[in-house]
Amino acid sequence: xxxxxTSRRRFLQAAAGVAASLPWATRRARGEEASRPVDExxxxxxxxxxxxxxxxxxxxxxxLWTHECGELGVESSAAIVDDTVYVGTVSGHLLALDLETGxxxxxxxxxxxxxxxxxxxxxxxxxxxxxxxxxxxxxxDDGTKAWTFEAGSEIRAxxxxxxxxxxxxxxDQFLYALxxxxxxxxxxxxxxxxxxxxxxVDSGLTYVSGCDGELRxxxxxxxxxxxxxxxxxxxxxxxxxxxxxxxxxxxxxxVLGVDLEAKRIAWRxxxxxxxxxxxxxxxLADGKVVLGGRDRMVHALEGATGKELWTFAxxxxxxxxxxxxxxxxxxxxxxxxxxxLDLETGxLVGDFDTASAISTSPAIxxxxxxxxxxxxxxxxxxRRG
Numbered sequence: 001x002x003x004x005x006t007s008r009r010r011f012l013q014a015a016a017g018v019a020a021s022l023p024w025a026t027r028r029a030r031g032e033e034a035s036r037p038v039d040e041x042x043x044x045x046x047x048x049x050x051x052x053x054x055x056x057x058x059x060x061x062x063x064l065w066t067h068e069c070g071e072l073g074v075e076s077s078a079a080i081v082d083d084t085v086y087v088g089t090v091s092g093h094l095l096a097l098d099l100e101t102g103x104x105x106x107x108x109x110x111x112x113x114x115x116x117x118x119x120x121x122x123x124x125x126x127x128x129x130x131x132x133x134x135x136x137x138x139x140x141d142d143g144t145k146a147w148t149f150e151a152g153s154e155i156r157a158x159x160x161x162x163x164x165x166x167x168x169x170x171x172d173q174f175l176y177a178l179x180x181x182x183x184x185x186x187x188x189x190x191x192x193x194x195x196x197x198x199x200x201v202d203s204g205l206t207y208v209s210g211c212d213g214e215l216r217x218x219x220x221x222x223x224x225x226x227x228x229x230x231x232x233x234x235x236x237x238x239x240x241x242x243x244x245x246x247x248x249x250x251x252x253x254x255v256l257g258v259d260l261e262a263k264r265i266a267w268r269x270x271x272x273x274x275x276x277x278x279x280x281x282x283x284l285a286d287g288k289v290v291l292g293g294r295d296r297m298v299h300a301l302e303g304a305t306g307k308e309l310w311t312f313a314x315x316x317x318x319x320x321x322x323x324x325x326x327x328x329x330x331x332x333x334x335x336x337x338x339x340x341l342d343l344e345t346g347x348l349v350g351d352f353d354t355a356s357a358i359s360t361s362p363a364i365x366x367x368x369x370x371x372x373x374x375x376x377x378x379x380x381x382x383r384r385g
């Protein structure tokens with residue numbers, strides 16, 4: 001029996017009856033409607049608040065197809081829009097693949113490596129950053145270049161589109177706002193360290209949990225700083241926004257809940273026994289904050305207080321950011337497994353063994369789950385037939 005068959009047996013039928021959407025913690029966050037629950041995953045963490053929530057889960061973990069993305073691996077998380085999967089590869093290609101078959105529609109070469117930067121797909125264009133410091137806008141219909149923008153250093157952050165503006169950070173310490181149609185620089189805000197995280201957006205403000213140890217709120221219109229809150233440590237994770245809070249982990253082994261109205265840290269979570277950095281970005285739903293840690297565990301916290309609700313142990317560190325759908329948590333681990341957990345209890349529902357480390361984050365849309373591995377395989381999982 002192959003590993004795919006074993007995984008299907010472990011998955012059983014526990015997820016098959018779960019089709020209802022999960023209540024969104026960000027339905028009305030800070031007075032602005034959340035993104036429409038369209039069954040797509042157009043960017044890193046799915047929406048501009050970076051909540052990591054999909055309207056509906058895959059009903060099984062059958063292997064529908066795999067695509068070989070090169071031996072250098074996949075660190076970029078996929079986007080799913082319409083009937084197409086978009087993903088960046090360490091070999092420097094932005095790929096567009098048929099969602100049903102995995103067949104390549106086009107391949108755009110950036111002339112550089114693509115690291116953790118994940119595609120953002122809006123309208124007629126797909127956007128991504130590379131390690132030579134370029135932002136690329138690529139036409140979705142044929143994979144040709146629309147424009148490029150050169151930052152001063154490598155880009156590991158993922159682009160986010162807010163109205164007509166593209167927001168993206170660079171290791172040159174700037175967060176940039178570019179015209180999404182032309183790539184023209186509209187403004188740049190200089191922080192005091194590399195901008196590794198993906199910017200979150202809500203109510204006209206964009207939030208950056210920086211490597212300089214500051215959570216900064218910048219006005220999207222002009223790039224001026226509204227306020228900043230000290231995180232007390234280096235941060236690689238992106239902030240997730242919900243219910244007037246920002247949630248993210250740090251390399252000081254903490255998870256923070258920042259009250260954005262009071263402009264202060266409301267709570268800090270530290271595991272009582274295992275103190276390791278948090279690189280995974282949080283997902284938010286049903287009043288819960290869920291993220292992975294380099295302590296090899298998935299942590300679920302109460303959003304209002306930071307109280308630990310449950311933990312689940314894997315066999316290796318977790319840099320993958322969880323996706324939530326239908327009362328389930330989907331997250332990859334460095335042990336090569338994609339885990340499916342019950343959101344309420346943390347109990348194992350099922351898993352899928354890829355036999356290679358997973359640092360990317362699952363993308364869930366149209367009954368499919370897409371995730372890449374460090375050995376260069378891109379998996380599309382769902383219900384066969």
